[in-house]
Amino acid sequence: MSTLLRLTRRDLMALGAASGLSAAMTPLLVASARAAETINFADIGVGDPNGDWSRFTKASGWSVNLVATASYQVINIVGGMQKPLVDNNLIEVIDTTQLPNWAKDKNIDEFLGKGKPGFNFIGYEDKVYGVPTVLQGDSFAYLPEKTGRLDSYAALFDPKWRGYVALEDNYTTAGQKTGLYLKHAKLAQIANPDDMTGDEIKTVIDFLIEQKKKGQFRVIWSSFQQAVDLIVNKEVYVIDCWEPMVFVAKSKGVDAVYADPKEGYLLWAMAAYLTKNPKRSPEETKAAYQLLDFMLGGWYGATITVLRGYMTNTEAPAYAKAHPDEFPAADAQKVADITANVRRKFAQGGTWQNRWPTHVDLYESEWARFKAA
Numbered sequence: 001m002s003t004l005l006r007l008t009r010r011d012l013m014a015l016g017a018a019s020g021l022s023a024a025m026t027p028l029l030v031a032s033a034r035a036a037e038t039i040n041f042a043d044i045g046v047g048d049p050n051g052d053w054s055r056f057t058k059a060s061g062w063s064v065n066l067v068a069t070a071s072y073q074v075i076n077i078v079g080g081m082q083k084p085l086v087d088n089n090l091i092e093v094i095d096t097t098q099l100p101n102w103a104k105d106k107n108i109d110e111f112l113g114k115g116k117p118g119f120n121f122i123g124y125e126d127k128v129y130g131v132p133t134v135l136q137g138d139s140f141a142y143l144p145e146k147t148g149r150l151d152s153y154a155a156l157f158d159p160k161w162r163g164y165v166a167l168e169d170n171y172t173t174a175g176q177k178t179g180l181y182l183k184h185a186k187l188a189q190i191a192n193p194d195d196m197t198g199d200e201i202k203t204v205i206d207f208l209i210e211q212k213k214k215g216q217f218r219v220i221w222s223s224f225q226q227a228v229d230l231i232v233n234k235e236v237y238v239i240d241c242w243e244p245m246v247f248v249a250k251s252k253g254v255d256a257v258y259a260d261p262k263e264g265y266l267l268w269a270m271a272a273y274l275t276k277n278p279k280r281s282p283e284e285t286k287a288a289y290q291l292l293d294f295m296l297g298g299w300y301g302a303t304i305t306v307l308r309g310y311m312t313n314t315e316a317p318a319y320a321k322a323h324p325d326e327f328p329a330a331d332a333q334k335v336a337d338i339t340a341n342v343r344r345k346f347a348q349g350g351t352w353q354n355r356w357p358t359h360v361d362l363y364e365s366e367w368a369r370f371k372a373a
Contacts (some may be wrong), residue, residue: 049303079271082124091273099297105313118220130271134310137265137345146237153181164237173365184263205366209373244309264350311342
C-alpha cells in the first residue's frame with residue numbers, strides 16, 4: 001500500500017511516551033480504551049467497517065467510538081515498523097494465546113510465519129509484535145484503451161507514455177518497484193530490492209532523476225483521491241498505485257486494469273500493535289485483545305474485503321458464503337475473488353516492501369533528491 005501511510009522518524013518521535021501517545025498519530029487506525037466500557041478508535045479509512053462494531057460490542061461488552069484523537073492502546077498501520085517501535089519501547093510482544101482466531105488464520109503461518117520473508121511485517125528478533133489485518137500485493141495500473149496490455153514495470157519508464165505516467169511519493173513503494181525492475185531488466189546490479197545498499201539506492205534514484213528530467217512523469221501523487229482522479233480523468237495512462245484505486249475507477253465506468261507484472265509484486269501487510277501503557281488496566285488489556293481477535297474473525301475480514309478491496313484472513317470467504325443475509329451473493333463472490341487473487345500474488349512473489357530499511361536515512365535523503373530534481 002502499496003502503502004497506506006508512512007511512519008517516518010518524525011512520526012515515531014511524535015509517538016511520545018508509551019503511556020500517552022501523541023495526537024500527531026491521528027492519521028493512523030488506532031484503538032484506545034480511554035473510558036470504561038469504551039474503546040476509542042481513529043481510522044484512516046481502511047480498517048473501519050463503516051462504523052458497525054455491534055458484533056464486537058455484543059461479544060465483549062465494550063463499545064467502539066470512532067474518534068479523531070486519543071491515547072492509543074492499539075495502532076494498526078502498514079506493518080514492518082517493529083524495530084523502531086520496539087527500540088523505543090513503545091509496543092508489547094503479542095500473546096497469541098489470547099487470540100483464538102490466530103491459529104485459524106492460515107495466512108499468518110503461510111506468508112508471515114517465522115522464517116518467512118513476511119515475518120518482518122509482524123515480528124522482530126524472533127518475537128511477534130503485530131497482528132496482521134490486511135495483506136496485499138501491489139504493482140501498477142494502466143488504461144488498456146491507451147496502452148494495450150502491459151505486464152512489466154518497464155511501462156512506467158517507456159518513452160511511449162512520456163508525460164502520462166505517475167508515481168507515488170514514497171520510496172518504499174515507487175522506489176522499491178523501480179529497484180525490482182532494474183534488477184530483473186539487468187539494468188543495474190541490485191542484490192535485494194527490499195533492502196538496498198547505499199550504492200544501489202543511489203543508482204535507483206539516479207535512474208529516476210534521469211527519467212524525470214526527460215519528462216516521463218506527469219506527477220508524483222501523494223493521496224488516494226489524487227491518484228483516483230488521475231485515472232478517472234485519464235490524465236495518465238500508467239500509474240504506480242494501489243489496487244483499490246482501480247476498483248474505484250471501475251465503479252466510475254473507467255476500464256482500468258491492475259497489472260500482473262512478470263517481475264512480481266510489492267508484497268505487504270497491515271499490522272495492529274499493542275502499545276506499552278503502564279496505566280492500562282487489566283480490563284482494558286483484555287478488551288484490546290478482544291478487539292484484535294475480532295479483527296482476525298470472519299465477519300470483520302469479509303466486511304473489510306468488500307469495503308476496501310484487500311485480503312484479510314482465511315475465515316472471511318467462508319463466513320461471507322455462509323451468511324447470505326449479511327453478504328449477498330455478489331459480495332460473497334467478491335470476497336472469494338479478492339482473496340484468491342491476492343493469494344496468487346503471494347505465490348508469484350516479487351519483493352516484500354521494507355518499511356524500515358537498513359539505510360533508512362539514505363533512502364529518505366535520496367528520495368528528497370529525486371523530488372527536488
